[in-house]
Amino acid sequence: MAIADEVDLAPALAALRADGWARVGPLVAAADLATLRARLDAIMDGVAPRAGLFFQHDAASGAYEDLALGRGWVGPSRAYRKLEGLERDPVVRAWLDDRRLARLAHAVVGPEVALARAVVWTKAARGDRAAGGTELPWHQDGGPFWGLSAQPPLTIWIALDDAPIASGCVELIPGSHRGGLATPAGGVIPAALVDEARAVPAPAVAGEALLLDPLVWHRSRRNHTAAPRRALALVLMPASTRCTRTRKAPRRFVRLYSSAG
Secondary structure, eight states: OOOOTTSOOHHHHHHHHHHSEEEEEEOSOHHHHHHHHHHHHHHHTTOSOOTTOEEEEOOTTOBGGGOOTTOOOOSSOSOEEEEEOGGGSHHHHHHHTOHHHHHHHHHHTOSSEEEEEEEEEEEOOOOSSSOBSOBEEEEESOSGGGOBSSOOOEEEEEESSOBOGGGTOEEEOTTGGGGOOSSTTOEEOOGGGOOGGGOEEEOBOTTEEEEEOTTSOEEEOOBOSSSOEEEEEEEEEETTOOBOOOSSSOOOOOEESOTTO
8 A cells, every 4th residue: 555645744754854764654556566676677687778777786795895886787687786867767767756756755845856866776685605785884865976056855765675674774873964964075974973873774664665864874784685675766856956067968857746746
């Protein structure tokens, strides 16, 4: 059962402001989950078109620092840790217009919404010798690297599979977003700044959605289960946000959820 239009969002929005994250309950119906999972498998297997998508494969060690940068597609594999640009895929794009996503977006971002990124984070099922996926360190989704004129205010994180603690669920430090960027560069948080005692795991069931402030400190560990752990993250921002990168032509951001819808 997907989240109903009449559900009161006020408690979740208050938690998002105070803690930097909140649960909003089930968002994706079983049939849609099956469609999205099948499409992602087809993309990673090299069966579905992948033009315009960005890929990053897991390192064999599972260590974040060992990731190979800039390689992109390396052939059919279920061990890609990241698939980005999914708004270009017609199956995923069709689902992004869901009215429940629109309601959440308007409640946080405002009447005119654009998509900063649509990315699936995957943690492959445990293999014969080691757990799957990559250990993602404490980080914030913000900083100059993003090349945006303003910091996006919302990530809608959607579990496409069950995401228990053992499979590398999201972990967060509540309230950490209120201090802004931990370092001028943003991104990975220096270990010396992290109080592990404050960390809160956020396990989720398939179809459940979390709201995240992109600046809340968060991480995810490796997958120690025999099932994959995939999640779709939509980073949303006001449509007035501009691309500030200068090395290439400015990016054009997809606008979603017209204020009339």
